[in-house]
Amino acid sequence: MWLFLCFLIVGIHSNTYCYERNNQSVRNQNERGQENQNLPLKIVGNSVCQFACCFYKEISSLENNRNIFFSPLSISTAFAMLTLGARSDTLTQILRVLNFNPREINENEIHEGYRQLMQMVKSSEGFQLNMGNVLFVLDQLKPQEKFLSDLRTFYEGEAYPMNFKRADQAQVNINKYVAERTNGKINDLINNLDPLTEILLISYIYFNAEWQKPFNPKYTKTNKFFVAGNKAVEVPMMFGMGLFNYGYDEQLSSTVVQMDYKGGASAFFVLPDQGKMRKLEKRLSCEHMSKWRTLVSKRSLNVYIPKFTVSGTYDLKDMLYKMGIVDLFTDKADLSGITGQPQHRISQAIHKAVVKVDETGTEAAAATGMEIVPMSVPLTIAFNRPFLMVILLNNDILFMGKITNPLKED
Structure with missing residues (x-):
């Protein structure tokens, strides 16, 4: 069974300062007429992919020898939600890092694109996928009605009053909310909640699917996985034989194997040639990932893939600051569209993602598959x-990561 859990936690603290509104906001730069109704979905999907590549390269430059795993869709959606209440330079910076060009798409179309993308993802059948966004707001604050309306309309988001000053009880309530929506897989998401928190944004995505062609557990054997050069660890290695979608990307010096899930999602496992990981990471792009679907074709293979459970936890504040979202985390932040006054900044932004890969299904079910091979x-x-491992649904990236050691969970 495959299991993915992703969370984005953003805490907003009160901060009093004077701020002069910048009237050259992206919000007023782009007045456009009626466009093709599918265009926002296409542009948002492409922007999520571009963000995924940029974010991955930022992580890999810092954590070259560690496992990487994150949901670009979860992070991108959460920060797009914040733009409903962001103004002036704060707004401009978020949209730029999310890879939106104001000459190509206006804000309303961006939010409509995310609405369509979330609707498409959540309406897919054949697997379980829960995706949602919720704001826990200090009970003394009154978020703007337009913000709340847009939150519901575009992101199916909700806002719940919370007494953060009683931090222990607030933490219990928030963790209970998350646990209920992730089938009890995450029970203690929040720890040491700051009693000064005024707004807490949680964006989560939960994905559980089965392989179209499951592995037979009786063929899983312990074998070597080379973590660095000749240094190896012993891992349970799954084995599959038959027709698989296979291709070789000459430009990336990498082997690509596509494995499909029931329901239409696909996992691309990308194995660079010996010593070519940095080349793969440096040249990784949306164009290459889009090409993989046409690059691969049915081929008779013997495939060995390790069983693993890997998680990634990231301080988005530092990473996104480096990528260009500067004001949001400082006294220059303008989030006046949320509360009516520019008196708040983001003090905490944490993303956590977990992936579990195994044979999927019972041994009996796994043993029933038969196919004719050349x-x-x-x-x-x-x-x-x-x-590398990339999870796609209809060409939209759900998850992305690098497995450097299958035995290390974080």
């Missing part, structure tokens, strides 16, 4: 050294 010697592909 009478040729199968190619053997062993993911026994660091590789």
Whole structure:
């Protein structure tokens, strides 16, 4: 069974200061007529992909030898939600880092694109996917009606009053809310909640799907995974044989294997040639990922993939600051669209994602699959050294990561 859990936690603290409104906001730069109704979805999907690549490269430059796993869709959606209440430079910076060009799409179309994307993702059948956004607001604050209305309309978001000054009880209530919406998989998301918090934004995505072609557990054997050079660890290695979607990306010097889930989502496992991981990471782009679907074709393979559970926890404040979202985390922040006054800034932004990869399904179910394969010697592909993993649904990126050591969960 596959299991993905992603969370974005953003805490907003009170901060009093004087701020002169910048009237050259993106909000007023782009007046456009009626566009094709599918265009916002396409542009937002592409922007999420561009953000994924930029965010991945930022992480990999800092954590070259660690596992990486995150949901660009979860992060992008949460910060797009914040633009409903962001103004002036704060707004401009968020949209720029989310890879939106104001000459290409206006704000209303951006929010409409996210609405369409979330609707498409949540309406998919054949697997379980829960995605949601919620604001816990200090009970003394009264968020603007327009902000609340837009939150519901575009992001299916809700705002709940919360007494953060009683931090222990607030923490219990928030953790209970998250646990209920993630099937009890995450029970203690929030720890040491700051009693000065005024607004807490939680964006979560939960994905649970089965392989179209499950692995048979009886063929899973312990084998070596080379974490660095000749240094190896012993891991449970799954084995599958038959027809798989396979291709070789010459420009990235990487082998690509596509494995489909029931319901239409796909996982791309990308194995760079020996010593070519940095080349792959440096050249990784949306264009390459889009090409993978046409690059791969059915081929008789023997495939070895490790079982693993990997999580990634990231302080988005530092990373997004480096990427260009500067004012949001300082006294220059303007989030007056939320509360009516520019008196708040983001003090905390944490993203956590977890992925579990195993054979999926019972041994009996796994053993029932039969297929006709060409009478040729199968190619053997062993993911026994660091590789990339990208989870897509209809070409939209749900998750992205790098497995450098399957035995390390964080």
